[in-house]
Amino acid sequence: MVMLAIMSLVILFMVFTMLYPIGVTFMNSLKTVVEVNSFPPKFLPQGLEWQNFEEGWHYMDIPMFMKNTLIIFGGNVLVTVFVLGLAAFTLSKLNLPHRKLIYFFFLMTLFIPPSTYIVPNFVNLKDLGLLNSFWAFWLPAGASAFNMLLLKSFFDDINDEIFEASRIDGASNWYGFTRIALPLSIPIIATLSIFIFSAAWNDWFWPSLVMHGDPKYPLATAIYKKVIQATGLKQNIKFAILAMVSLPPIVVFLVFQKFILRGLHLGGVKG
Amino acid sequence: MDQTAAANVQPATSAKRRRFAPYRKNWSGYLFLVPAAALFVLFLWVPIIKGVVYSFYDIDFVNGNTYVGFDNYKTVFNDSEVGVSVKNTLYYMALCLLIGFWVPILFAIAISEIRRFQGIFRVAAYLPNVIPVVVLYGLWRWIYDPVGPINAFLGKLGADQILFMTDTRWSMVSLVIMETWQQFGSGMLIYLAAVLSIPKDWYEAAEIDGAGIWARVRHITLPSIKGLIVLMLIMQLIATSQGYQSQLAMLDGGPLNATLTYGLKIVKYAFTRLDYGVASAMGVLMFLVLGGLAVVQFRMQNRGGN
Numbered sequence: 001m002v003m004l005a006i007m008s009l010v011i012l013f014m015v016f017t018m019l020y021p022i023g024v025t026f027m028n029s030l031k032t033v034v035e036v037n038s039f040p041p042k043f044l045p046q047g048l049e050w051q052n053f054e055e056g057w058h059y060m061d062i063p064m065f066m067k068n069t070l071i072i073f074g075g076n077v078l079v080t081v082f083v084l085g086l087a088a089f090t091l092s093k094l095n096l097p098h099r100k101l102i103y104f105f106f107l108m109t110l111f112i113p114p115s116t117y118i119v120p121n122f123v124n125l126k127d128l129g130l131l132n133s134f135w136a137f138w139l140p141a142g143a144s145a146f147n148m149l150l151l152k153s154f155f156d157d158i159n160d161e162i163f164e165a166s167r168i169d170g171a172s173n174w175y176g177f178t179r180i181a182l183p184l185s186i187p188i189i190a191t192l193s194i195f196i197f198s199a200a201w202n203d204w205f206w207p208s209l210v211m212h213g214d215p216k217y218p219l220a221t222a223i224y225k226k227v228i229q230a231t232g233l234k235q236n237i238k239f240a241i242l243a244m245v246s247l248p249p250i251v252v253f254l255v256f257q258k259f260i261l262r263g264l265h266l267g268g269v270k271g
Numbered sequence: 272m273d274q275t276a277a278a279n280v281q282p283a284t285s286a287k288r289r290r291f292a293p294y295r296k297n298w299s300g301y302l303f304l305v306p307a308a309a310l311f312v313l314f315l316w317v318p319i320i321k322g323v324v325y326s327f328y329d330i331d332f333v334n335g336n337t338y339v340g341f342d343n344y345k346t347v348f349n350d351s352e353v354g355v356s357v358k359n360t361l362y363y364m365a366l367c368l369l370i371g372f373w374v375p376i377l378f379a380i381a382i383s384e385i386r387r388f389q390g391i392f393r394v395a396a397y398l399p400n401v402i403p404v405v406v407l408y409g410l411w412r413w414i415y416d417p418v419g420p421i422n423a424f425l426g427k428l429g430a431d432q433i434l435f436m437t438d439t440r441w442s443m444v445s446l447v448i449m450e451t452w453q454q455f456g457s458g459m460l461i462y463l464a465a466v467l468s469i470p471k472d473w474y475e476a477a478e479i480d481g482a483g484i485w486a487r488v489r490h491i492t493l494p495s496i497k498g499l500i501v502l503m504l505i506m507q508l509i510a511t512s513q514g515y516q517s518q519l520a521m522l523d524g525g526p527l528n529a530t531l532t533y534g535l536k537i538v539k540y541a542f543t544r545l546d547y548g549v550a551s552a553m554g555v556l557m558f559l560v561l562g563g564l565a566v567v568q569f570r571m572q573n574r575g576g577n
Contacts, residue, residue: 003484007381011392014378017452018395022402024420025410040423079310087307094300102304109315111565115513115534116558119541119550120322123330124314142310173299202404205516209542223405224520228412235413242406253401257394264460 025246028239029053036235049236056240059233060226062219069218072207073200075138077193083142085185088151089177093163103152110145122209132212137200147192154188155181191263201249219245326552343552353553355528356536360512363443363532367511368504370444371451376500378455379462380488393463396456404453408520411449412436436522439529446517446530458503465496498571505568512561533557 023043028036029052031045090096091103130136163176171179182189204220211217217225227233227241253260326343328336347353382392399407413419415435422432435445469492477487493500515534518524524531524539531539533553541550 004384007384007484011378011381011385015392015395018398018456021407021410021414021452022398024414025406028413037418039418040426041418041420083306083310086303090300090303094297094303096297096300102308106307106311109311109319111562111569112315112319112558113509113513113561113565115515115537116554116561117318117322119537119547119554120325121314121318122541123325123547124318124321126332128313139310140314142307143314145311148307173303177303198400204403204405205519220403220405223403224408228405228409228520238409239413242409246402246406249401249403250398253398254394257397261393261397261460264457 022246022250025239026243028236029056029243031236031239033234033236036239052236052240053244056237056244059237059241060222061214062241062244064215065217065219065222068216069200069220071134072137072218073197075134076141076196076200077189079138079141080144080147080192080196081182081189084144084148085151085182085189086177088148089155089181090173092152092155093158093160093176093181094173106148107145109143110149125210131210132216134216136210137207141196147195150192151185151188154185158184187263190259194260194263322551322554322558325548326555328548330547330551339548343548344556346549347552347556352528352531353533353536356531356533359443359529359531360514360533363447363514363518363530364508364511366443366447367450367507367514370447371455372504372507374451375455375458375462376496379459379466380492382459382463383466383492384484384488393460396459398456399453400456404516405520407449407453408517411445412521415445437526439526442522442526442529446521449521450517461503462496462499465499466492469495502568502571505564505571509561509564509568512564513557 027043027045030048030050031052032047032049035042035046087106091099091106096102125131125136130139158181162180166176166180200218202220203218204224207218207221208225211221214222223241223245227238230238325336327338327340329339329342330336378392378396382389385392414421416422417432417434421435425432433441435441473491474487477491482490513534515532515538518530518532518535519538522530524535534557537550537553537557540546540553
């Protein structure tokens with residue numbers, strides 16, 4: 001009983017520490033400059049300064065940066081589904097000679113930690129003339145051994161018989177992939193989309209190297225360059241912008257949380 | 272004459288045809304692999320090989336590259352900051368183990384034992400993962416501020432102020448606490464799934480035998496998820512050994528290089544000094560160390576999966 005009480009306290013503490021900083025972001029975004037800089041800080045604002053949001057909205061072109069993030073995300077999903085999906089389908093469902101060997105060729109790249117080749121990767125993109133282009137994100141999205149592994153293990157669980165039957169009826173392999181395998185793999189595509197979205201949504205450093213300026217920066221990079229590194233920006237406006245960019249993913253997560261948490265589970269072990 | 276020649280040729284081509292038959296029959300299958308193979312070569316294998324090559328060159332985008340032998344490696348070993356960065360990286364890895372590693376395990380077990388409101392706890396724990404990390408950088412700078420809420424609380428308790436960001440003893444610890452807060456939710460979900468998949472009757476049997484929570488956790492829960500714990504440990508070591516983003520974003524390696532990790536040092540060589548050769552050499556050295564760890568992880572994961 002004592003143990004259970006302690007555990008409940010621990011959990012309550014966790015819920016509090018999770019929610020408090022998020023609450024702080026929203027509360028601070030509604031304060032005046034004087035309030036947000038006063039010591040000791042108060043959690044609740046005295047009045048509701050909604051015009052902070054208006055000022056933040058005019059400070060930077062949030063819709064444009066968000067559009068760039070979504071362009072990167074959309075292209076990455078398409079490449080993942082069609083390039084990696086096709087390869088995973090082939091390795092899983094078509095009886096190719098040497099497919100184990102080919103699979104190993106793809107999988108071996110998992111052994112190589114990404115930050116060991118971050119520098120040559122950048123120089124390589126430059127040599128290919130892909131800097132400052134969305135292709136610098138879309139094409140490398142098709143070189144993810146981890147996502148291929150997830151897709152292949154999903155295809156492995158689909159019964160072979162459907163594909164054999166369709167082949168006997170004269171369907172091509174392409175038909176098998178687009179009309180049978182893809183519709184069946186909506187759950188894994190949804191899971192991958194969550195991973196790809198959170199990567200595109202969070203990644204600020206790599207785009208800041210690859211993209212050369214405002215019109216191409218995704219939201220995270222723009223926030224880092226214009227809000228986090230800014231010195232002249234007022235604290236309350238800063239928090240208003242941070243609140244604005246946090247709100248959409250929080251709402252999406254809360255609405256679809258059952259679906260998303262199940263999807264994450266499907267993805268298995270992923271740090 | 273013609274007929275015999277044709278007859279002689281026939282068996283040879285049919286043998287050849289038979290040998291290549293599986294490939295010809297599967298031509299579309301091989302075609303399906305081409306896009307992925309091309310992208311893997313272009314964006315993984317080429318950079319990886321280039322990295323090794325570049326480590327022996329002085330990279331100059333304007334005047335072209337020149338071969339310099341082991342000079343880049345000499346530069347790495349003669350740079351005293353590299354030694355500092357290795358020490359900082361090991362310190363960072365150790366802190367992540369001490370402060371961060373056990374947190375998701377603890378909460379996963381606590382949530383599974385309480386058995387109620389699991390949905391709410393799960394959502395609360397995962398919430399920080401949803402917020403963009405750049406937002407967290409801004410938020411935590413304010414929380415850690417000398418006049419921020421934590422120092423206000425400490426002041427109320429009559430304790431001394433802590434300079435979380437600028438005190439060299441605290442800066443790395445502060446970053447690890449922030450990262451633990453942000454990331455433990457996803458680890459917790461993985462542990463929770465494993466804990467919930469332990470057969471219920473084991474617990475019931477233990478309860479009948481009069482085992483308390485502590486005994487159950489020690490003798491049933493922990494042994495059941497031992498494999499997962501080891502796997503997560505290796506994954507965390509691999510991830511933290513490469514860490515540099517929060518160090519870069521929050522403190523740029525400071526104060527006094529206290530948060531300069533090896534990964535950050537690579538980034539600084541490449542993108543502030545524009546010395547891509549030395550940066551590549553550091554990458555190769557890192558690969559030699561981490562490659563071994565990655566192989567161990569893969570073997571474990573395969574054993575766990577099957």
